[in-house]
Amino acid sequence: MALALTRRQQEIYDYLKEHLWEFPHPPTLDELCTALGLSSKGSLHKQIQALIEAGLVAPMNNRRRGIRLAEEDAELPDENALPMMGYIAAGRPIEAIDHQETVQVPDFLRTSKSCYVLQVRGGSMIEEGIMDGDHIVIEQRDSARNGEIVVALVDGSEATLKRIEQKQGAVILHPANSTMEAMTYSPDQVQIQGILVGQMRRYH
Amino acid sequence: MALALTRRQQEIYDYLKEHLWEFPHPPTLDELCTALGLSSKGSLHKQIQALIEAGLVAPMNNRRRGIRLAEEDAELPDENALPMMGYIAAGRPIEAIDHQETVQVPDFLRTSKSCYVLQVRGGSMIEEGIMDGDHIVIEQRDSARNGEIVVALVDGSEATLKRIEQKQGAVILHPANSTMEAMTYSPDQVQIQGILVGQMRRYH
DNA sequence: TACAATAGAACAGTGATAGAACTTAAGGAT
DNA sequence: ATCCTTAAGTTCTATCACTGTTCTATTGTA
Numbered sequence: 001m002a003l004a005l006t007r008r009q010q011e012i013y014d015y016l017k018e019h020l021w022e023f024p025h026p027p028t029l030d031e032l033c034t035a036l037g038l039s040s041k042g043s044l045h046k047q048i049q050a051l052i053e054a055g056l057v058a059p060m061n062n063r064r065r066g067i068r069l070a071e072e073d074a075e076l077p078d079e080n081a082l083p084m085m086g087y088i089a090a091g092r093p094i095e096a097i098d099h100q101e102t103v104q105v106p107d108f109l110r111t112s113k114s115c116y117v118l119q120v121r122g123g124s125m126i127e128e129g130i131m132d133g134d135h136i137v138i139e140q141r142d143s144a145r146n147g148e149i150v151v152a153l154v155d156g157s158e159a160t161l162k163r164i165e166q167k168q169g170a171v172i173l174h175p176a177n178s179t180m181e182a183m184t185y186s187p188d189q190v191q192i193q194g195i196l197v198g199q200m201r202r203y204h
Numbered sequence: 205m206a207l208a209l210t211r212r213q214q215e216i217y218d219y220l221k222e223h224l225w226e227f228p229h230p231p232t233l234d235e236l237c238t239a240l241g242l243s244s245k246g247s248l249h250k251q252i253q254a255l256i257e258a259g260l261v262a263p264m265n266n267r268r269r270g271i272r273l274a275e276e277d278a279e280l281p282d283e284n285a286l287p288m289m290g291y292i293a294a295g296r297p298i299e300a301i302d303h304q305e306t307v308q309v310p311d312f313l314r315t316s317k318s319c320y321v322l323q324v325r326g327g328s329m330i331e332e333g334i335m336d337g338d339h340i341v342i343e344q345r346d347s348a349r350n351g352e353i354v355v356a357l358v359d360g361s362e363a364t365l366k367r368i369e370q371k372q373g374a375v376i377l378h379p380a381n382s383t384m385e386a387m388t389y390s391p392d393q394v395q396i397q398g399i400l401v402g403q404m405r406r407y408h
Numbered sequence: 409t410a411c412a413a414t415a416g417a418a419c420a421g422t423g424a425t426a427g428a429a430c431t432t433a434a435g436g437a438t
Numbered sequence: 439a440t441c442c443t444t445a446a447g448t449t450c451t452a453t454c455a456c457t458g459t460t461c462t463a464t465t466g467t468a
Contacts, residue, residue, distance in 0.1 A: 007229045007269060008424065028446060040426040045448065047424085062432050064446055080308070104284070104310030109406050129333040129405065139408075149407065199405040201333065202313050203353065204343075210412065232457060244415040249459065251413085266421055268457055 005054060012036065012047050013056055016069060026065040080105060082117050082137065088151065089121035094159045105137055109198030114140040118151070125161055128176035130199060137198030149196035155189055161196065209258060216240065216251050217260055220273060230269040284309060286321050286341065292355065293325035298363045309341055313402030318344040322355070329365055332380035334403060341402030353400035359393055365400065
């Protein structure tokens with residue numbers, strides 16, 4: 001696999017990364033040759049083939065104008081990182097962050113399902129041991145079992161992190177902070193966005 | 205194997221460690237010669253060969269521009285894992301586990317110093333948001349600043365996780381659970397084993 | 409004296425290129 | 439539909455400059 005590139009291969013790859021988008025169609029080997037100052041497409045083909053074997057260029061099996069860069073999903077700068085979606089504070093919508101960010105999450109703090117990370121604002125869950133500033137790991141889901149702690153959207157605008165209790169025709173959200181009271185809603189007022197599966201806090 | 209390096213070999217190895225990354229491509233022997241002030245690539249080759257036999261440089265079998273430092277990244281399994289040392293419960297010694305175990309810890313929950321992981325038993329820190337079963341990350345240290353949460357060994361036998369306050373001739377350990385009281389000790393009764401830098405909890 | 413370090417020449421293998429021949433794919437023309 | 443033409447991708451060999459390798463001789467040093 002990850003063979004070391006020769007100097008020329010690196011040059012050609014750099015050129016492709018920088019100029020490939022400029023071609024209206026993916027270029028032919030001949031066009032690339034003139035662009036690179038070569039006069040033999042056979043030579044260029046050999047170099048391209050090396051890049052394909054290195055996984056940097058998508059293989060083009062006899063297809064015309066088939067030179068494309070390989071999708072670089074192979075980049076794994078952080079193996080187990082989850083997206084940091086924003087901040088959650090009781091009574092307000094989730095405050096999304098614009099710039100994409102990720103947070104490292106150990107395997108045992110997440111599930112095999114799709115998960116994401118929020119940061120807690122305020123102390124509405126302080127008696128559950130979830131404090132201002134904590135990072136919480138949420139499994140994306142639209143339903144919950146009684147007793148689970150859920151990220152719920154109430155009336156389409158207020159996000160909360162609370163323990164859920166679902167009865168016939170009613171949904172009760174229990175805060176863990178004794179200075180706040182449980183609230184009862186009708187099921188169509190409450191939209192579950194995920195359930196709490198992990199929590200992290202730093203002290204330094 | 206570990207042959208003793210001559211002075212010149214050590215010099216060359218040090219130079220490679222420091223400057224090899226500066227070359228856009230691995231350098232040729234001639235380039236290295238001018239960089240090192242030599243005029244014969246044959247001489248340099250002999251030195252490099254010695255470094256290869258010492259296992260410090262990756263062998264380059266006739267390959268061009270093949271000079272690379274030997275990779276010694278044998279730590280693939282669990283890049284960021286810390287040792288799980290055992291269980292801590294207020295009032296008892298730390299209960300070590302016999303079989304070696306590790307826990308994944310994200311970078312931002314640890315420090316650059318030596319760290320390890322304990323699991324909490326009991327609720328002595330419940331008002332600090334540290335609950336029964338939580339994993340805590342400890343930085344190994346034998347002193348602390350006031351206000352930090354420390355793993356302390358009292359009278360050589362009782363381990364606790366408490367907020368520390370150090371005065372003239374006295375050490376006060378504050379539990380965060382209001383049903384328990386702060387205790388005052390003399391400094392030689394209290395041995396600091398580390399300070400709390402991170403905490404993790406799973407809900408599933 | 410023995411060993412390390414260097415210079416320099418001669419040798420050998422690699423990497424890059426050109427060029428030609430071959431194969432495949434696409435699109436008309438019959 | 440079948441065949442043909444053409445453009446483009448593929449394979450092959452030969453060549454050449456560059457670079458790693460080997461060897462010997464020389465110098466300096468403990």
